[in-house]
Amino acid sequence: MARVVRIFKTLRNHWKKSTAGFCLLAYGSHWIYGKHCDNLLRRAACEEAQVFENHQILPHSAIKKATVFLNLAACKGKAMTLFEKNAAPILHLAGIDITLVKTDYEGQAKNLLxxxxxxxxxxxxxxxxxxxxxxxxxxxxEGQVPLSKIPIAFIPLEGTNTLSHTLYPERENKVQQITEAALSILKGETVALDILQIKGEQDQPVFAVQGIRWGSYRDASLKSSNLSPWQQPRYLLEPVNSQHPRTLDSMSICTEPDAISKGQFIQLGVEKMTDPLLPPGDSQVLLASRCSLHLPQGTEGHFSIDSEEYEAMSVDVTLLPRKLHFLCHPTRKQELLQRPTATGHC
Structure with missing residues (x-):
């Protein structure tokens, strides 16, 4: 009993050190528990993958060879570790032969293809x-017709991946998100998505699956240092992944007002943090399968095409309906099929 009393006296006399020690102990315990849960998720995913191989129940048994394009710079340089620990074992256990293509700089994937x-x-x-x-x-x-029939799987390694919200259920745990994406490859459920072809006057076309954005809200989302609520109107083009019904193959073209008040800009900006596609009440929306965006001469700034930055210029945008097939989670496929066919915005 006297020993216990001495311990309590020591803790009371050195309460700052004791508090710091308890905080470190709590953080360490939480970290260890999180690692343990991640290992359980990996083990369960590998066991499920082993079932696919042992019982030969791959729904797409023709898939024997896969080419993986891995961005080494993704997730602050941790992409290789995340892929090797969470996705690669699942694919190997399912008997899929993997050819790993590592990309080191921007644009390399286009050349390697x-x-x-x-x-x-x-x-x-x-x-x-x-x-x-x-x-x-x-x-x-060249000869893209047969290539466009090859199914594409997306394993999200970054913190923000817009397409992953379409293909997979929302997950806060990164390990669970990656393992579920890898297991979706084995389950073989695919969904055909529309693609946007974006072509300037001289450049080769760029293709997008999520859309193209331009304007003040786009700049704000990138934390631009030069931001004014009275800049040019915002344009947003998207193919199939929004929730607006349509009857024909088309994208919706949304243009926001030329000028709004500072209060309106801030209010709508806060709302867009929850729903980036939310248009203001006085925006104009059109439906079209093709759109030409002509910018005034001397216009500066940048587009965001699938969250990637491109110099703003006059472009022609064409919708390519159901151009590519993506592997997805079975529940997401059911939701996409039950949802009215979607459109995009400009």
Missing amino acids: ELMEKTDLIIVAGGDGTLQEVITGLLRR
Whole structure:
């Protein structure tokens, strides 16, 4: 009993050190518990993958070889570790032969696609930029008709991946998000998504699966230092992944007002933090399968095409209906099929 009293006296006399020690102990316990939960998720996913291989129940048994495009810079340089620990074991256990293509700099994936050998599946492991590069390189390549039939799997490694919200359920745990994406490859459920072809006057076309944005809200989302609520109107184009019903193959073209008050700008900006596609009440919306965006001469700024930055210029945007097939989570496919066919915005 006397020993216990001495311990309490010591803790009371050194309460600052004791508090710091308890905080470190609590943080360490939480960290260890999180690692333990991650290991349980990995083990469960590997066991499920082993079932697919042992019982030979792969719904797309023709898939024997997959080409993986891995962005080494994704997730602050941790992409390789995340892929090797959470996704690669699942694919290996399912008997899929993987060819790993590592990208080190912007634009490399487009060039490497020109050298890609025959494959049954393309896997993109990274963020929005890597996916946009692969799609652009794929559709630019000569003889693209057979290539566009190859299913594409997206393994989200970045913190913010817009397409992952369409293909997979929302998950806060990164390990669970990656393992579920890898298991979705084995389950073989695919969904056809529309693609936007964006072409300038001289450049080769760029292809997007999520859309193109331009204007003040786009700048604000990138934390631009030069921000004014009275800049040019915002334009947003998207293909299929919004929730607005349509009857024909089309994108919706949304233009926001030329000028709004500072209060309106801030209020709508706060609302867009929850729903980035939310248009103001006085915006104009049109439906079209093709759009030409002509910018005044001397216009400065940048577009965001699938969250990647491009110099703003006059462009022609064409909708390519159901151009590419993406592997997705079975529940998300059911939701997409039950939802009215969607459109995009400009």
